[in-house]
Amino acid sequence: MTLLAVEDLRIDLGTGDDRHVAVDKVSFEIARGETFGLVGESGCGKSITALAIMGLLQRPLAIGGGSIRFEGRAIENLSADELRRLRGKRLAMIFQEPMTALNPLLPVGRQIAEMFVLHEGAGWRDAERRAIDVLARVRVPAPERRARDFPHQLSGGMRQRVMIAIALACSPDLLIADEPTTALDVTVQSEIVDLMRELCAANGTAILMISHDLGLVASMCRTVGVMYAGRLVEVRSSTDVFKAPAHPYTCGLIGSLPRLGSRAALGRQRLQEISGVVPSIADFPAGCRFHPRCERMTSVCGVEEPAVTMLGEGGLVRCHHHG
Amino acid sequence: MGDGALLLDVEDLAVEFHVGGRLLGLGGGARRLRAVNGVNLSLRAGECLGLVGESGCGKSTVALAILGLVPRTRGVISIDGMSIGAEASIDRRRLARTVQMVFQDPYASLNPRQTVRRTLADPLRLHGVTNGGEVEDRVADMLARVGLTADHADRYPHEFSGGQRQRIGIARALILRPRLVICDEPVSALDVSIRAQIINLLLELKESLGLSYIMISHDLGVVEHMSDRVAVMYLGKIIETGDWRAIFERPGHPYTRGLIAAIPDAFAPPGIAADKVRGEIPSPFDPPDGCAFHPRCPIATDKCRTMPGPQLRRLADTHDVSCWLAS
Numbered sequence: 001m002t003l004l005a006v007e008d009l010r011i012d013l014g015t016g017d018d019r020h021v022a023v024d025k026v027s028f029e030i031a032r033g034e035t036f037g038l039v040g041e042s043g044c045g046k047s048i049t050a051l052a053i054m055g056l057l058q059r060p061l062a063i064g065g066g067s068i069r070f071e072g073r074a075i076e077n078l079s080a081d082e083l084r085r086l087r088g089k090r091l092a093m094i095f096q097e098p099m100t101a102l103n104p105l106l107p108v109g110r111q112i113a114e115m116f117v118l119h120e121g122a123g124w125r126d127a128e129r130r131a132i133d134v135l136a137r138v139r140v141p142a143p144e145r146r147a148r149d150f151p152h153q154l155s156g157g158m159r160q161r162v163m164i165a166i167a168l169a170c171s172p173d174l175l176i177a178d179e180p181t182t183a184l185d186v187t188v189q190s191e192i193v194d195l196m197r198e199l200c201a202a203n204g205t206a207i208l209m210i211s212h213d214l215g216l217v218a219s220m221c222r223t224v225g226v227m228y229a230g231r232l233v234e235v236r237s238s239t240d241v242f243k244a245p246a247h248p249y250t251c252g253l254i255g256s257l258p259r260l261g262s263r264a265a266l267g268r269q270r271l272q273e274i275s276g277v278v279p280s281i282a283d284f285p286a287g288c289r290f291h292p293r294c295e296r297m298t299s300v301c302g303v304e305e306p307a308v309t310m311l312g313e314g315g316l317v318r319c320h321h322h323g
Numbered sequence: 324m325g326d327g328a329l330l331l332d333v334e335d336l337a338v339e340f341h342v343g344g345r346l347l348g349l350g351g352g353a354r355r356l357r358a359v360n361g362v363n364l365s366l367r368a369g370e371c372l373g374l375v376g377e378s379g380c381g382k383s384t385v386a387l388a389i390l391g392l393v394p395r396t397r398g399v400i401s402i403d404g405m406s407i408g409a410e411a412s413i414d415r416r417r418l419a420r421t422v423q424m425v426f427q428d429p430y431a432s433l434n435p436r437q438t439v440r441r442t443l444a445d446p447l448r449l450h451g452v453t454n455g456g457e458v459e460d461r462v463a464d465m466l467a468r469v470g471l472t473a474d475h476a477d478r479y480p481h482e483f484s485g486g487q488r489q490r491i492g493i494a495r496a497l498i499l500r501p502r503l504v505i506c507d508e509p510v511s512a513l514d515v516s517i518r519a520q521i522i523n524l525l526l527e528l529k530e531s532l533g534l535s536y537i538m539i540s541h542d543l544g545v546v547e548h549m550s551d552r553v554a555v556m557y558l559g560k561i562i563e564t565g566d567w568r569a570i571f572e573r574p575g576h577p578y579t580r581g582l583i584a585a586i587p588d589a590f591a592p593p594g595i596a597a598d599k600v601r602g603e604i605p606s607p608f609d610p611p612d613g614c615a616f617h618p619r620c621p622i623a624t625d626k627c628r629t630m631p632g633p634q635l636r637r638l639a640d641t642h643d644v645s646c647w648l649a650s
Binding site for chain 1 (some may be wrong): 377378484486514515516517518519520522523541543544545547548567568571572581582583584585586587588590591599600601603604
């Protein structure tokens with residue numbers, strides 16, 4: 001059953017003559033309990049897509065067209081009050097930098113307890129007891145003591161566990177994780193990712209994970225969407241995306257990173273480069289936005305926007321010369 | 324590779340910091356933080372040494388000590404026959420002509436008010452290249468080597484993309500023709516699609532200029548790709564070192580196996596999860612008894628918890644491990 005349906009989403013930056021289109025023609029669906037990853041470089045629009053789903057876009061950013069439906073209800077038509085009741089309870093979000101997302105002036109136990117008070121009408125005493133249980137579930141050692149700690153007393157990994165505890169406290173239907181491990185060491189990243197996967201699977205929570213790391217997203221999610229310059233250029237299952245990437249940008253991303261073990265198997269190969277730089281939002285190229293950097297570019301690419309081609313198993317690609 | 328003359332020799336390096344202490348007469352005495360504790364390293368001309376470990380393990384402090392930028396508590400560092408002795412006796416100019424550094428963040432590490440020309444020409448003038456024509460030639464030559472053009476020389480850092488700025492950072496490091504370049508996370512601040520350009524460039528320059536690198540990175544894929552040898556650090560000590568192939572194909576230390584297992588990979592072989600490391604790096608103020616890694620180690624025994632830490636021992640030719648259980 002479809003939990004979240006994003007259809008033909010457009011996000012505008014600014015208005016009138018200053019208007020730029022930051023995200024355009026983005027469509028994807030997430031079923032209940034499913035895991036979906038959005039991958040792309042800085043400025044590709046992945047984070048603002050997530051904010052739009054949470055109803056958190058702020059001026060000068062605004063939804064310019066299309067729809068976001070959560071359980072069939074259009075997010076953009078909800079009142080501020082309805083949105084607030086949805087956020088935290090049914091839709092939860094984890095941010096990249098837990099230090100700036102947590103309140104530095106409140107003990108972490110209280111910040112978790114707040115979820116039960118606000119969304120389930122619990123009393124503070126009861127809520128703080130439940131907060132300790134949640135801390136134990138995200139495997140914070142000595143949860144009774146840690147609940148009284150302030151964010152600055154915790155390590156980066158522990159803070160991110162607290163963020164996960166807050167996000168999952170009310171067993172939401174969808175968890176949006178925006179670069180949840182970018183600020184952490186790989187060993188801690190691996191623990192946090194395992195924890196998110198486990199808890200979400202146990203609760204039937206769907207995940208929308210956002211990252212620049214294709215390997216991380218593919219190891220965590222069943223389906224991967226690749227964004228480039230405000231467009232979704234490829235959607236594939238995470239096994240297909242590595243085995244047979246269709247869009248030249250996806251191929252380039254995979255070929256440009258040294259994979260562990262490849263030097264031992266094949267010797268040191270020169271890494272494939274993607275020439276040029278990511279275009280800025282003010283001058284996205286006409287036609288296919290990747291064409292100035294693309295190896296398969298022909299005359300049609302600079303003129304005509306590629307249509308979506310459906311691939312097997314729910315995959316799709318937006319390219320004139322997909323392979 | 325690696326059969327050149329010995330370029331860098333670090334013996335028993337220790338760096339301690341004193342943290343805290345009496346501020347306005349409040350609080351207790353300063354606490355001693357052992358950032359680096361008994362590190363031995365050597366590097367031959369033309370070699371690339373990968374230095375890996377989690378944040379706080381001391382890898383950047385080792386780099387700063389080699390550059391003479393933090394005072395050593397103990398140990399001997401000699402580079403290219405020059406010993407970095409007591410701080411007062413360091414010949415900083417000679418050191419700067421021998422060792423240079425490429426930094427992680429190309430936005431923060433360039434002076435925003437200097438043109439590229441000035442960033443590259445100033446070190447030359449400071450080091451006695453005063454002939455205007457020669458300065459001009461060397462700046463132009465260096466720009467070409469890093470893939471920029473002569474007309475980039477009169478622009479300011481803000482006019483460049485992240486990848487181009489890192490090229491400028493590399494040009495600045497190489498303008499004095501050093502023999503050793505320390506690269507501290509040189510690609511982790513860059514967009515994913517730009518990283519390959521910089522990695523390829525660093526490898527090309529290493530060949531064409533006969534450079535040696537110390538490559539500090541948390542990205543083991545990059546380290547495997549670039550390094551001839553690898554040293555793994557944990558809590559201020561090297562716990563495993565060896566040929567890149569030995570480290571990645573036959574890692575002897577459970578921490579090294581844990582680092583490799585932590586890399587997200589959709590095609591990770593089953594069973595690798597058993598190698599995963601739990602918890603976080605302990606506070607260097609209060610390192611654990613026994614082997615410093617035992618609280619996180621998936622295979623620790625009583626010996627690991629009680630016996631004073633294991634020393635590096637030879638496992639195979641050029642492969643050293645400090646673990647009681649490695650074989």
